[in-house]
Amino acid sequence: MHDLTQEQLAQAIGVNRQTILAIEKEKYIPSLDLAFKISRYFGVNIEEVFVFDQKTPTIRDT
Amino acid sequence: MKKNTFYLIFGCIALALLFLFWYSVELHTPLLIEIAFILGIVLVYLAKRSVTDSIEDERDVKITEQATIRTMQIFWVVFCAFSIGAVMEIFRVPTFPRQPMGTRPPDILGPRMIGYIQLGLLCLMVFLYVGFRIYYAKKYGEFETDEE
Secondary structure, eight states: OOOOOHHHHHHHHTSOHHHHHHHHTTSOOOOHHHHHHHHHHHTSOHHHHEEOOSSOOEEOOO | OOHHHHHHHHHHHHHHHHHHHHHHHHHTOHHHHHHHHHHHHHHHHHHHHTOOSOOOOHHHHHHHHHHHHHHHHHHHHHHHHHHHHHHHHHTTTTSOSOOOTTTSOOOSSOHHHHHHHHHHHHHHHHHHHHHHHHHHHHHTTTTOOOOO
């Protein structure tokens, strides 16, 4: 959708590519700070990127 | 500094410490290796801070944090349990105060052996930490592979 690599997104928000991958794979729940950074990078609201599940928040396809 | 340069420096410091340990034994001066060890660790920390091509993000911090907490939770219990036993051994509980030499039975654990065992426990802590680090790295997706 955004034609963006994990590496590019990781560099833009100051994390490792592995962290982006871990979030996508639902292995790691990002902090609120990182979640906001990701959503702001895409220029959307946080709830458009992340879904809060009672068990684990998951990332939507962006 | 590049990450690989850091590993190279780390290896050199480890080798230097090994040499100094041997030299310290030769000279019968434990102070030499003790000071060298502290300086070596300070150098490693300084070198690590100057690495530029590696980002430590919040996931890395979490992995380190979790591994450290779990290691400490196990280590302090084991270490304290052994140390309490060792102190009792040194004070020869329950026949405290110590009886004069010749009238008391031989020590099971001498102070030297206690030191060796404590050093061994410290080494075990390193292995424990590495184990926990691998476990939490796996848990938080360190070894996941995926291409976008």
